Each structure stands twice: as C-alpha cells, then as structure tokens.
Amino acid sequence: MYGGGNTFEGVKTDSIALEDPARLAEFEARIDRGEKIEPADWMPQLYRKQLIRMIEQHAHSEIIGALPEGTWITRAPGFKRKLALMAKVQDEVGHAQLLYSAAETLGKSREQMIQDLISGKSKYSNIFNYPAFTWADSCFISWLVDAGAIVNQLANAKGSYGPYCRALDRICAEESFHLKFGHHCVIYLATGTEKQRQMFQEAINRWWTPMMHFFGPADKISTHTEVLMKWKVKMSSNDDTRNQFLDMYVPKIWELGFTIPDPKLKKNAETGRWDYTEPDWEEFKRVINGDGPCNKERLEVRRIAEERGRWVREALRSPKAAYVTPLA
Template sequence: MPIKYGVPSDPDYNERLREFEARIARGEKIEPGDWMPEEYRRQLIRMISQHAHSEVVGMLPEGAWITRAPTLKRKMILVAKVQDEAGHGQYLYHAAETLGISREAMLEALLSGKAKYSSIFNYPTLTWADIGTIGWLVDGAAIKNQTMLAACSYGPYSRAMVRICAEETFHHKQGKEMVLLYAKGTPKQRQMAQDAINRWWWPALMMMGPHDKDSPNTEILVRWGIKTKTNDQVRQEFINEHAPEILEAGLTIPDPELRYDEATGNWIHGPINWDEFWQVVGGNGPMNKERLEARRRAHAEGAWVREALEAYAAKKQKTAVAV
C-alpha cells in the first residue's frame, strides 16, 4: 500500500489539497492509504501520541490508590477505570500506528522526555477524594475534548474516540458519585472532598490547553476537521456543566471571580495562572520527574519479558486454528 503524504513542493499539491479539504467538508473520513498533507499527518501523530501518552501516564496517579481503596466495590471500579486508561492508550497508539509510526518510536519519545503528555498528571494524588475528583473533573474535561474528537476527520482517530467515549462515561459518573457522597458525608470526608476540588479545579481548566489566541495549531486543526471546537469553547462547556453541580453539592470553587452571566448563559471564570501551566508543561510540575521515572522503570523491567516472548515465538510453530 503506497502511502501518500503530500508536501507543498509536489506539483499537484494544491489541487490535491483542495480535493482533500472538500472531502473533509463533505464529512468523509480520511483513511490510511488516502492522500493527505504531510502536515496533517504530522499534527495527527503529535496529537494522537500525546493523547496516548496521557492515558498511559494517567494510570499512575490513580493507580497508586488501588491498594488503598476503602471498599471492595470502589477497588474494583478503580481497577476497571485504570485498566480502561491502559486500553485507551492502547487504542490510541493503534490509531497513530496507522500513520506509519511504530509504538516503539512513540514510547522512545515519551521515555526520553521528548514527547509531551497532559500536564494534569504531573500533580499528585494526596487523598482518596482525589480519585473521585479526578473522575469528575479531569475525566469530565477529557470527555468534552474526546466527544469533539470523535467527530475528527481521520477515521482511525475518530473510531478510537467513539470507543473511548462510550467507555469513559462511567469514569465520570463514578467520580461524581464519590464526591457528592463525601460532600454529604462526615466532616472529615467533606473536608477531604473540598480540599480535592480546591487542588484540581484550576489544573482541570488548564487541561483544554492555552487560550485560542495563544494556541498556534488550533486554526489548521479546525480547518482540517481534526478539532471541531477551539480550546476556549471546550473549556466553557466544561465550566458550564461542572460549576453549578459543584456548588449545588454544597462545595465551593476556588475562583473568587467565578460568576454566572445571564446574557450568554455562560459561567465566567477568573484569570488562569498560565505561568503555572507552562512551568508544568516545561517539566517543573510537582510530579513530572516521578511520573517519567515510573514509566522508565516499568519499561526497563519489562524488557526481558518482551524479549522472552519474542524468543519463544521464534522457536514455535503456530498452534491456533485458522478460520
């Protein structure tokens, strides 16, 4: 299958680009093997692999609480949720692989510190209520983004997102259930829930990325149907849904300027501390080093396992039954 990635120096680039954009405008999906601009491919690999890395690194802050979950049911739910994150990383790496990049290469980029992943996972999980809050706010924010990406013009990314969205609804629900329960619980539970909201609210708002005016990729991503909404639009949707629910639960939001605007129907937030955001993106968040170190260790300790199975397969004949 000859894969065609067009560059502006190609003689037919402009013509093909017009056809390509017309296909996207008609709502057609671009599939592996179809002509696409090299820049489209590059942006997709960047986004999808970052997204995959985020799922995989995102297993760590929550995974750390599996052994401390307070009931058998919560433990089971949390294992299922963290497992889904592994699964979603798996689906996303697959989507990126269809663009001709190997998982080995993507992991190398992650482990060497070259590739980015969502900054939210560079914050620590300090109490059990963080698990509920991550489900409610962090997954709530992720779902907003992912629902949008399910409409993405690239077939494999879109399909991965549809599957992920279907699975993730429970992540959001279980988190919300917990926080609402603790908000009405004992004084200690209540205080723990409020403390978690205080720490996760702002990082959750930063998850959608910089304001549109500071997001250089947004225009081309929207034009090529990779994103269908801007960062600020998705952020606004998230606040509109979650702010009233948090307040309704009797909890407070750590933004003294937050207010409801009757005219637009939007909840208007105060200024986001983008210095903090860029610090964390730049590797200086509280957990950047530990998260990467945990991934590197698992990768290194798993090397002999991966080699052993390849060695086995090389020795063995096929044993399963063909169709």
C-alpha cells in the same frame, strides 16, 4: 482521560504551501463533505504531523493518567471501590493501546512513541503531573477530569481521521462508566461527615487551576487550534471546550454545596459564557515542559515499567520456535 491540544510546540504552517495544490484542494473538499480520511489516503504532511502529535499525546496521557489513581487502588475505602478503581485504571491503559495503534497507522512506531515519552520529547496532559494526596483527589480525577476528557473526546470523535474517531467512540463509551464511578464517590463524600466534605473541598482547591489548564492554552495564545480545526482534527477550540465543561459541571459542584476557588467565576448574562480568572499560563507551560511537581516521578515509573517488560517483548519477537518435549 484527556483534554487535548495542550502543548506549546510551534507549527510551521508555511509547509502547506509545499503541497500539491490539486491534491490539497480535493483533500479539503473531502473533509468539508464530512468524509473520513483513512491511512491509505493521501494527506498533507502537516495533517499527518499534527495527528501524530495529538494522538500520541492523548495515548501518553492515558498511560500517565493511570498513575495518580493507581496509587489509590490498595487504599480505596472498601473492597468494591478497590475493584472498581482497578478496572478503571486497567481501562485507561487499554485506551492508550487503542490510541497508539491509531497513531501507528500514520507511520510512527509504538516503540518510538514510548521512547519519546520517556525521554521527555513527547508531551502529555499537564494535569497528571500533580500528586493525589487523598482519596478525595482520586475522586476529583474520576469525576471532573474524566468529565473534561469526555467533553473533548465526544467532539473529536466526529473529526476527520477515521482510526482516531473509531478509537474515541470506544473510549467515550468506557469513560462514561468512569464518570459514573467518580460521581458516585463524590456524592458519598458530599453527603458524609464534615471531614469528608472538607476533604473534597480541599481537593477542589488543589485541582481547580490544573483543571482549567486541562483544556489547553487560551485560543489567543494557542499555536495549534486554527490548523487543527481547519482540517477537523479538533472540532472545538480550547476556550469553547473549557466553557462547555464549566456550563455542565460548575452548577453540579455548587449544587453539592462546594465552592470553587475563583472569586471571578460567574456566568456572563450578556455573552452566555463564563467569566473566570485567567489561568496562569506560565505555570502551565512550565509543567507541560517537564517542571511540574510529579513530572520526573511519572516518567521514571514509565521508564522502569518499560525496562521490566523488555524481556517479554523480546521473547515475543524472537524468531526461534518454542518446542515442548513430548511426554514419554
């Protein structure tokens, strides 16, 4: 469950000029022809660097994204929802493993990626640094956050780097089931008691700003979009992806009788795009750089999990063979 492209790190595009012109031209011609770039193929260092950053960030987002929903497994209403949410969280962790494997093909080890996450060097999606206070918050994540992720991932699955595209194909197939689960939970709340409807309305009010941040900074201030789209690492700009999400899901929210906490939100008849209040990008920047409501808590959970699992990894890597004493 990931929007994509949401970080404020800078890009030194002048490094492209240091590449071999003939190789760079052939590389770009291959991308223009719609060919996939594979791990053994030549690629510009900036392409490799941007892919590692983007895929690694996506993997971290899947791992951290499992945490706010994971807290609701034992408290989900009913045994069937507990089982479904448990399976969903397990899927999200599995998605992270697929993505770490894809990123490893570019030369960065999984161990280093995990260490960079725990240390705060690597980023992950802003939206997972907010608390899920109620079951309705978990429903918002399962329906609308996963919907936003699918919008982004379906586009990027048509991108230029083979291992990432193949991972996204599988991830999107599983995310479609997550989306159905979330929609079913929301419909139950929307057709329930007034208190249940109020719970989900309050969840929308809490999560709408992080949801608008989810697709990354506005194109006019994004530092990555141009080069990522040039090489088809990203297939849609942040603003276009955000607009597509609004196109698909704002009418569904309104149809259920809920309101969205943005008085400026409306479809512009002339442009065909949505007008909305410009998100607070300073809040976004602050959260993505470690100063959100749950940043420290989320990373501490990952640090503890890494420490507790160390003995298993060391046992698997041990060069000593295991012997079983035969029965007499």
